[in-house]
Amino acid sequence: MSAKSLLSKALKKSVSVPKFRRGKFPDASPLPEGKFDKLDKAPAKHLTAGFGKAAIIPPDLLNKKYYVAGYNINNPATGILDVPHVHALWLDDNSGRGAVVFVSLDAVGILNKDINDVKASMAGFLKEAGCRSINILCTHNHAGIDTMGLWGPLPLTGRNPKFMEIVFNGINTAVRKAYEDRRKADVYLGRIPVEGMQNDHRTPVVYSKTLTRFRIVPTDGSREIYFINFAAHSESLGGGNSLVSADFPAYMREKILEETGAETVYCVGAIGGMISMDRIGDDIVESTKAIGRKVAEFTLAIEKEEKIKPEINFMRQEFYAEVDNHVLMLATKIGILKADRYHKKSASHGYVLKSEMTYFEIGGVKMLLLPCEIFPELVFGGYLSSEESAEGKGPEINPTPLTEIAGEEELLIFGLANDELGYVLPPNDFLLDANMPYLEKAKDRLGRNHYEETNSLGPKTAPTIADAFARIMKVVSKQ
Numbered sequence: 001m002s003a004k005s006l007l008s009k010a011l012k013k014s015v016s017v018p019k020f021r022r023g024k025f026p027d028a029s030p031l032p033e034g035k036f037d038k039l040d041k042a043p044a045k046h047l048t049a050g051f052g053k054a055a056i057i058p059p060d061l062l063n064k065k066y067y068v069a070g071y072n073i074n075n076p077a078t079g080i081l082d083v084p085h086v087h088a089l090w091l092d093d094n095s096g097r098g099a100v101v102f103v104s105l106d107a108v109g110i111l112n113k114d115i116n117d118v119k120a121s122m123a124g125f126l127k128e129a130g131c132r133s134i135n136i137l138c139t140h141n142h143a144g145i146d147t148m149g150l151w152g153p154l155p156l157t158g159r160n161p162k163f164m165e166i167v168f169n170g171i172n173t174a175v176r177k178a179y180e181d182r183r184k185a186d187v188y189l190g191r192i193p194v195e196g197m198q199n200d201h202r203t204p205v206v207y208s209k210t211l212t213r214f215r216i217v218p219t220d221g222s223r224e225i226y227f228i229n230f231a232a233h234s235e236s237l238g239g240g241n242s243l244v245s246a247d248f249p250a251y252m253r254e255k256i257l258e259e260t261g262a263e264t265v266y267c268v269g270a271i272g273g274m275i276s277m278d279r280i281g282d283d284i285v286e287s288t289k290a291i292g293r294k295v296a297e298f299t300l301a302i303e304k305e306e307k308i309k310p311e312i313n314f315m316r317q318e319f320y321a322e323v324d325n326h327v328l329m330l331a332t333k334i335g336i337l338k339a340d341r342y343h344k345k346s347a348s349h350g351y352v353l354k355s356e357m358t359y360f361e362i363g364g365v366k367m368l369l370l371p372c373e374i375f376p377e378l379v380f381g382g383y384l385s386s387e388e389s390a391e392g393k394g395p396e397i398n399p400t401p402l403t404e405i406a407g408e409e410e411l412l413i414f415g416l417a418n419d420e421l422g423y424v425l426p427p428n429d430f431l432l433d434a435n436m437p438y439l440e441k442a443k444d445r446l447g448r449n450h451y452e453e454t455n456s457l458g459p460k461t462a463p464t465i466a467d468a469f470a471r472i473m474k475v476v477s478k479q
Contacts, residue, residue, distance in 0.1 A: 052177025
């Protein structure tokens, strides 16, 4: 979420830490422990899979103001470079338990309140179609229309209700098309290192270079579906852009379709910290297109694959995240952000947000869907030492890396899933400006800027996520 600090700038002169008034919000009552929906043995030889997509573009884009999200506030769209879409993948292991759906949305992020509203609007269809899990993930697109509210003419929201209706309808349409498209299929897993394209902008340099592809092959020889996971911000068009676009993923999907006839559902991995793509050439538009095509070339170069078992198990777990960032709290208070708050006496300012994560095993492949932009070292390890960290704090105060909790080095992280909580940072390198916390980025004793903290909920988010995942794995290990 590379523009929340702009909110800080807009509110800086008038902001004060709001005091929580008890009774205004519901209490954060204990959340139930999730259940691991597990089947020991796949009953069928094949999965059933389907693909659907829908454009999300307002017809009056050039006549009314719609704000481009991801960089600058009050940046109205001036045209269309390419059309953002919703892409949906329907998967059913034919166990009789029902299907699961993965939705990829070309947007910077979407909050859990909207996720729940979308699900509620589709509840009848999902029940009738036999869907046991629907997950909406954003590509973290910095050239799409504002779906969160942070990029309008602050202190007014940039979120347009008519556009949100288009997004909701697009999700509904894409999922229904995926249902109608379903056919028997085999799934092949392949991985490839993507060399020389990513850049980690914050110490330590830790990130995944691996692009993972689930190649879904219908048994009738019809069009394949690619389900791709890769760690990079979709921000190649940069902050000077005012054209609506899906950024480089649009051109990745386009090339894959041209070369193979396959449709693509693209999702991002652990991108916090900040994992971005290097420019190719001087022209920003041509660079974005080239990046997408080159990522497609890596995808198409995958050679070693393994056929995975047609079984899908998962566990969804809700959790509360404490909000220490009073700027974001104010944004929810005045309506810039649409989020439900809950009272918790022990929290910094008296309230928490409810979010969720979901652990999947697809054919034995372990996947974790997280509602944030998590720093890769919280996933893979490689924390800064006390000599390297902002204030000399050692790595022992950080949570156990998620791959270690999972007991799986190749744990797949899917970011911005079913919510957007912002950056999640290691506690030992979390630094706020002493005079204006969450308003100004801090500079540490080593001269490093600490921008991402201003776009986070606070230092307790990382251990909260690790603890919630550890609870999941405890349940999983018992079955």
